[in-house]
Amino acid sequence: MGTIIATADTAETIAQPNLPTPDEGYDGYDYMEKAEGAGWSAMGNWGEDGYDLGSWPYVMFFVRTARDSSGMLYGFGEYCEGDLFTDWFRNKGECNEAITRKAFGYWKAGQADGPAPLPATVEELAPEFRVPSRF
Numbered sequence: 001m002g003t004i005i006a007t008a009d010t011a012e013t014i015a016q017p018n019l020p021t022p023d024e025g026y027d028g029y030d031y032m033e034k035a036e037g038a039g040w041s042a043m044g045n046w047g048e049d050g051y052d053l054g055s056w057p058y059v060m061f062f063v064r065t066a067r068d069s070s071g072m073l074y075g076f077g078e079y080c081e082g083d084l085f086t087d088w089f090r091n092k093g094e095c096n097e098a099i100t101r102k103a104f105g106y107w108k109a110g111q112a113d114g115p116a117p118l119p120a121t122v123e124e125l126a127p128e129f130r131v132p133s134r135f
Contacts, residue, residue: 007073008087009094016066018086019077028057031079040064040077045133046103052112053103053133054078059111061102063095078102100130 003018020038022031032042040062046053054060064075066088074095077086089095104122107114115129 005086005088007090008098010090012070012090014068014073014088016068016073016075016088017064019062019079019084021084022079022082026082028060028079028081031082032057032060035060035062035077035079040075043099043132045135046099046131047115047129048131048134049115049128050133050135051103051107051114051129053099054106055112059106061099063099096131100125103129 004013004015005018006013017038019040020034022034026034036042041064043053043061043063044056045051058081060079062077062079066073066075071090072092074089074092075086076089076095076098077084087098089098101122103112103114104125106112108118119125
């Protein structure tokens with residue numbers, strides 16, 4: 001099945017897969033193929049106008065949906081030079097908020113091209129920068 005974990009938003013115990021472990025010597029593009037082969041989709045843009053999400057091939061973000069007996073689940077993961085982070089959410093809006101917070105952090109640090117000017121905090125970020133890209 002999957003790894004037993006708790007959802008980030010509801011703290012439910014679920015069995016869903018984390019991002020797969022990278023193989024020795026993989027670069028980001030190799031890892032993207034492995035993650036996509038395991039059912040995760042790479043995301044390169046965030047916000048209505050498609051601002052950078054991460055810094056390929058060093059930082060990549062992935063999403064995945066699943067369904068269990070309680071309903072839909074939304075997975076979000078980050079690959080950062082071989083380090084992995086995965087969270088699952090019951091609520092799609094909560095998953096989008098987690099993605100927004102990660103994107104904002106990279107934009108604010110100048111590690112990815114985002115909208116300008118950026119507000120001081122993610123809470124002040126306009127709604128059009130808090131949603132999946134149209135592209």
